[in-house]
Amino acid sequence: MKEKLKKRTQTFAIDCGYLCSRFPATREYDAYCRQLIRCAASVGANYRAACRAKSDADFLNKLKIVEEEADESMYFLEILLIISQKEHQEIKRLLQEANELLSIIVASINTVRKRIKDKK
Template identity: 30%
Template sequence: MKNAILEKSFNFSLDIVKLYLKLKNEKEYILSKQLVRSAISIGANVTEAQYAQSKKDFISKMSIALKEANESEYWINLLSKAEIINEDEYKKYIKDCIEVKILLINIVRKSKEIS
């Protein structure tokens, strides 16, 4: 069975790394650097949570990933409003980010109910 959040968070991070490299080549450093940091943190925390020491640790790591996803959404919106990314790019990245957020919200909520 596939682990949807591991897969989606990894793919989102990878896509944002590619966007960051593109924007860096276009001399946009500030916003894209903030986005890449928050986006790769999502996948890192989700991965770390797979071997959490306890249920509390698992919830903590997934909650951090959720906060980072929320921050990533902010940076994507800002990049769009500043016209640094186009409408098609915005739609793709915001859709992927929201999908990750929804999964994380459900994981955190269900994990808290069980514990």
């Protein structure tokens, strides 16, 4: 499961980059696309870091970062959906993928929290 999710988060980052390459290099698009590329890439990078966690608490902290970055990715995708006249189908697909990744991460967070609580 970890390897599959690593690949999925990597693909998400790459797909967001490809999406952004299709927008004009204007000031407003550039600002949103830079943010989207940064947070989309951070989803995968921080998930990889979580997989190397030293403890459940460390794993939980790193997953919380992944959660924040996935939610932030959704925010910038939503902005692009609103301001753009094109790429709506691809933006919606990436929004769905971000939402699915977020759901997986939240479920993992809840599992780890329960495990930590049960150890006490």
